[in-house]
Amino acid sequence: MAQAHPILEQSGFNPDKKLKIVGSSPIKHDGIDKVTGRAKFGADMYLPGMLVGKILRSPHAHAIIKSIDVSAAEKVPGVKAVICRDDFPEITPGSANGDMTRNAMAREKALYDGHPVAAVAAISESAAKAALKLIKVEYEVLPHVIDPVEAMKPDAPILHDHVRTKGVKGADKPSNVIEKYELGIGDVDAGFAEADVTVEREFDTKPMHQGYIEPQGCVASCTEDGQIELWCCTQAPWVYRDRLSNILKIETAKIRVQQSEMGGGFGGKTGFYPEPIAIQLSRKAKRPVKIALTRNEVFRATGPVSGTKSRIKIGCKKDGTITAAEAELVFQTGAFTGSAFTNAPQAMFTRYALKNVKTTSYEVVSNRPKVNSFRAPCVPQIVFGVEGVIDELARKIGMDPIDFRLRNAATEGYKTIYGETFGPIGFVETLQAAKKCDHYNSPVPPGQGRGVAAGFWFNRGGETTGTLNIGIDGSVTLILGTTDVAGSRISISMMAAEELGIPVDKVRAVMADTHSLGFNRVTAGSRTTFSTGMVIVDSARKAIAELCKRAAGIWGVSPDAVTFEDGYCKPAGANVGNFEPLSIAQIAAKTMATHGAIAGHSEMNVTGAGPGFGLHIVDVEVDKETGRVDIKRYTVVEDAGKAIHRLQVEGQFQGGAVQGIGWALNEEYYYGKDGRMENPSFLDYRMPVASDVPMIDTEIVEVPNPRHPYGLRGVGEVPVVPTMAAIANAIGQCIGVRPQSLPMSPPKLLKLIDEHKAKNGG
């Protein structure tokens, strides 16, 4: 095993330390530029001689590409390059790189409506569009399959001839089932035998798009000697670089990826789309090429998250103790594997101290865009069912739903289904805070229903690098590699300022390109403020050690005789000598005369992420004649470990709940019989608008994670995990029957209401 970094063993976490900056809410340093429009996003880069790139996409859900003729397109005035599959290196299908290059540009087959089949770079958009129309693609249209359960059937159209189901012994025929994955602990048969009450239900959820406001945009520029600069909107500059290197066969040292500002990602910008196409166009045209996707392209060919089918069974005793839980789960992954579906069996029950669990999960391909990551990938969809069954059990035995969860809550020392033993966690504290909050103690208004649901996410660490530089005037710059998707620059600047004892306004952070720092894992999994914060704290402590050395040199004493406190180097004791404390600025001003620049740098494979837990409370009103749901009141209670920037933590809680509200109520893809998406716009893909959601109240619980210098836990994923379940539980209370299918859209809900009425004699 790799040796743990000293800071991980000794994070320096001190619960009694008086904090000056951490825990406040200063204005974001990048905020003004966002408000004035000066911030540069993916499509905001302009280079001399830049061309417009446009992509031709498959109109078929499933088709063999027999031939592609680009000759007429190449002759359009203003067109500088036309590319298709022939312009990408051949890579064996079925490998990770083979899938990646085929998703970027179709090779043997087009696998979904919107799959790229060719691209053009031209001096104007109109020339590029005119050329696209002249590309002749000969398709042999094949039968397609959209629904994952249909795709699992033996006679379903097969997407990939090379796939043999992983995890099934003797699987020797091509299948759409990529993998069967089993995970469990204990003995569920014995567990269910002990149960007084058992509830088993089936659920389904639909794919939903991450819904970022900024469509992917990038500019690629390739020089005559093969150097590539790529400007793009990404959550994963290093991952993009390495994957581009793999599929385009270019050394990583020749690809420099510079991340733009992030106009929303939510996981959807962890894998590339137009970037390899822009690079290949630029290589061919020998000019910079910009590609900015349209919303239509974003909907048809990027995202979404997995749709699921699930069967969930849980048993408990009369006193509320859960004795066993069992689940069968199906995950739709789109045209290629990569859903991260194993998160779900690992996380779906985790928060309850269960002893007997059995899960079987399947990942299935079908003719839809390959899914991409989203907050807590694959977990909220399944928790939608789990927390419904939990709620039903609580009601069956007549127990308060939060008490039922408290009865089963995991605590420190519980060994999880995935092998980790919990350190200090805050699930019990979160549930207790929820029970005490004003919302839960207010009566449910007449005609409304109230629901609660709980959620968990692992939180992540991983490879992270960063540098802290002290300027000649004592102000500080940070070089960060992880993308700032939600305000990590200010949070990390706050931690640096706290360490150095200087105001946060004296710190500025920049996002590095991939030549400027070592590898950084993707910004995802609620890891960035935690991991990069740790790296920068380590860098600050290294810089402080150097500051002490310089002060010692100035005073002519041993470095051991100097301490650092509140921004000043001071003699460690009276016997060191009578020296006036030196500020960072005073020491920095003398760097020319000492040993040059003062900086700290750190790279770690960060571990010790503290798991996160949350509980949501929601009141809804349902129009029983139309099936329309109105969210009346919503409260998110969640453990943040320690909120570094309180407003941003609240923003994460609120944003997660809002995305969950859309997923719960109306967001849905409509596919025609021909397998084409019929609603690729925000007009008909019904994400909530501002007036659809109430103010989301928040309550930050703080049970510190001692493995981090400031005790923080990631907060990006948990806020969406329980949302759909909580809303469904509330609707169930309102109309008398709990919906089991997402979205809970007006037509579906009205049908459910009418059926329930008919069953109960009107």
Next chain:
Amino acid sequence: MDVRYEAPETLQAAVALLAGATGPAKILAGGTDVIVQMETDLIEPSLLVDIKKIPELRQIAFENGGFRIGAAVPGMDIMGHKALAKAWPGVLDGVKLIGSIQVRGRASIGGNLCNGSPAADSVPPLIAAGAIARIIGSKGTREVPVEQIPVGPGKTSLASDEIIASFFLPARAPHSGDAYQRFTPRTEMDIAVVGVGVNLTLDKGGTCTAARVALGAVAPTVLLSKECADALIGSKVDDVALEKLAAAASAACRPIDDKRGTKEYRIKVAGVLAKRTAQQALEVARKS
């Protein structure tokens, strides 16, 4: 492809441009449909005739006790007209539901009608109001009831050289009221799944003497339903009449299943909304 853009200052010049067009031409008012359709490659006009610089198309005027509204007046201007709001609150409700504040700052009722959508929010209340469109073309002027303008999704009865100049809303009889309600899953920025416009007049005793009911988004064009009107006329708009109205509204629907709603759902909700809208119109009439 290059697009020729013209912004004439008279109706005659605008008509002449349309009449002389050699390729596909589009009239541009607020552009909230036309520009979006061009951006998404749904239409590729070679000529755009912007009518916003023609003064008479941008005015709201009193006329014979009623109102004449220029076809290119933006929604926000219509909503800000107090006398219009008092006389025709249902028409204003329809305008209020188009897009969002930003969209309504540009969008006009002429454009909303000529886009030809059966789900256009201002069209059912205009039809229920008995609004008459004044149409100018090379061959002269015609006055046409609004319900005769849409002929199918995206299609109108206008000739290629004709422009709607204005809409006339007649003088109100005492005890008259109108209302428009629509159903959308979201609160705004959404397209009606069903829309209902009701306009009715009561006598002194509270009996309905005249009614017009228009149903949106339940057929290829907005429907003016005589059966719905008959359910109200002669009644006190009581529960029995409202149930009849709901049944008539559901029966009149000829919807499709699509991304915006199922057939079954639209038929059911048309009845629910017809009732609710008639009740609202009744309240207005009683107060006027």
